[in-house]
Amino acid sequence: MAYLAKMPARDIVLIVEDHPLVQITAAALIENAGMATVVAADADEALEILTGRDDIHAVFTDVTMPGSMDGIELARLVRTRWPEIALVVTSGDELSEMVRLPSGVRFLRKPYQYASVVEELLADRLAAASPRRAGI
Numbered sequence: 640m641a642y643l644a645k646m647p648a649r650d651i652v653l654i655v656e657d658h659p660l661v662q663i664t665a666a667a668l669i670e671n672a673g674m675a676t677v678v679a680a681d682a683d684e685a686l687e688i689l690t691g692r693d694d695i696h697a698v699f700t701d702v703t704m705p706g707s708m709d710g711i712e713l714a715r716l717v718r719t720r721w722p723e724i725a726l727v728v729t730s731g732d733e734l735s736e737m738v739r740l741p742s743g744v745r746f747l748r749k750p751y752q753y754a755s756v757v758e759e760l761l762a763d764r765l766a767a768a769s770p771r772r773a774g775i
Contacts, residue, residue: 650674652760655685655700655713661749665699668756681706682713689721697725697760702732714744727760 652669656662657680666676677695679685683706689695698717702710714726718741728740731749740746747756 650696651677651694652697652699653677653679653685653688653695655679655682655698655704655710657681657701657704661701665756669699669760672756672760674760680704682708682710685713686716689717689724695721695724697727699727699729699756699760702728702730711740715741718742718744725760727756 650673652674654662654665654669654676656665656678662678662680666678669676674696677688677692679688681704682700685698685700689698698714700710700713704710708716710728710730714728717724717726726741726744727747728744729747729749733748
C-alpha cells in the first residue's frame with residue numbers, strides 16, 4: 640500500500656471502457672490509489688469529456704470498444720491534442736507488432752492487478768503532472 644502516499648487525491652484519471660463490470664473494477668483500483676476517476680463508455684464520450692474539462696491528468700483506455708474509433712486511435716488523438724496527459728492502453732489481447740503506440744503511451748494487458756495499474760500511471764509521473772490549462 641505504499642502507492643497510496645504517492646498519489647494526491649486531486650489527480651483525475653479518465654477511464655474509457657465499454658464493459659460496466661470492467662469500468663467498476665478499474666475505477667476501484669485507481670480510486671484505491673488515491674486518484675479520482677471519470678468514466679466514458681467509448682472514445683467519442685471520452686473526447687467530449689476531454690474537450691469540456693481541463694483537469695484530466697491521465698487516460699486509461701481499453702483498445703476494443705464501440706464507436707467511431709478504438710483505444711489506439713484515441714491514444715493517438717489524445718497524444719496530439721493533449722500531450723501532457725498520461726496514457727495507458729489496455730487489452731485482453733497482445734498488441735500486434737503492426738500496432739505502434741504513440742510515444743510515451745504505456746500498454747497493460749488484462750487481467751491487470753492493482754499494483755500494475757498504479758505502477759503504469761505512476762511511471763508517467765502523474766503525481767507531478769499539472770492539470771491542463773484552458774485553451775491548450
